[in-house]
Amino acid sequence: MVSRLSSSVVSRLLSLNCTSTCAPISSIAHQYRSASTSPNLNEVVIVSAVRTPIGSFRESLASVPAVKLGAAAIKACLERAKIPTNRVQEVYMGNVVQAGVGQAPARQASLYAGLTQETLCTTVNKVCASGMKAIMIAGGMESMSNASYYFPRGDTPYGNLQMEDGIAKDGLVDACDRIPMGLCAEQTAKKYNLTRADQDAFAKLSYERTARAWKEGKFNAEIVPITVTTKKR
The missing domain is CATH 3.40.47.10 (Thiolase/Chalcone synthase)
Incomplete structure (x- = not known):
């Protein structure tokens, strides 16, 4: 959640009894315009x-x-x-x-x-x-x-139809090179001479740190509980 100077600031500035030494209204409006278009977000917190x-x-x-x-x-x-x-x-x-x-x-x-x-x-x-x-x-x-499975829209051919996995199509396959993200990781490991053992050790350490952080309550301040409704059997 981020915040910025509100439009009330602009209102207060424009209500001042400005003399010729005041900045032009156009420059004030530019300075306090919408945060989504401002090039300098100095007041964002x-x-x-x-x-x-x-x-x-x-x-x-x-x-x-x-x-x-x-x-x-x-x-x-x-x-x-x-x-x-x-x-x-x-x-x-x-x-x-x-x-x-x-x-x-x-x-x-x-x-x-x-x-x-x-x-x-x-x-x-x-x-x-x-x-x-x-x-x-x-x-x-x-x-x-x-994530859904996809059937291509169009005439249904004779024989079987093949579904496409939405996770792969829209999430885990590079849209330009058409290769899975996992293969990108393998290529990076090869480029920087990272062995399988190096990767496994890093993954193991990451899981251990995460488990320890959960146990020690390090994530308590940032985690939002989710209520899951289940059907009664």
């Missing part, structure tokens, strides 16, 4: 930062769609910063695997979080950098567990 837990593929969070995960993070972000939902002017949410999520994922997450319909919402798809557009509320949401 981060007032709250949270995230949901990261679930395993098709496991505990599989029933929760990406927009609900995003909504939970937005709601907690505002609550912790004590900012009313009707004061939020813009929402930027990153989302990569959008097929099957529905129209306007950022708008969905915004409404589920209780924000008003007047709030401007933009969904960003910049692959792994999708959550980095830091204007007002900025975040990312993803649920690979709910």
Whole structure:
């Protein structure tokens, strides 16, 4: 959650009894124009930062769609910063695997979080950098567990139809070179002479550090709990 100088600052400046020494109104308006278009964001501050837990593929969070995960993070972000939902002017949410999520994922997450319909919402798809557009509320949401399989639209041929995995198509395969991200990692390892043992040792250390951090409560301040509704048997 980021904030900037509000439009009330402009109102106060324009209400001053300016003499000929005052800056032109046009320059004042330019200085305090919308943060989304200003080239110099010197007054931007981060007032709250949270995230949901990261679930395993098709496991505990599989029933929760990406927009609900995003909504939970937005709601907690505002609550912790004590900012009313009707004061939020813009929402930027990153989302990569959008097929099957529905129209306007950022708008969905915004409404589920209780924000008003007047709030401007933009969904960003910049692959792994999708959550980095830091204007007002900025975040990312993803649920690979709910990614769809695709059938190409058109005449149905005789014989079998082949489905395409949405995770691979829109998430894990490079759109230009048509190679999986895992192969990019292998090429990088080869380029820098990183052995399989080196990679395994690094991965093991990363998991151990994460497990220790969870146990010691290092993530407590940033994690938003997610409620999963299950059917009674």
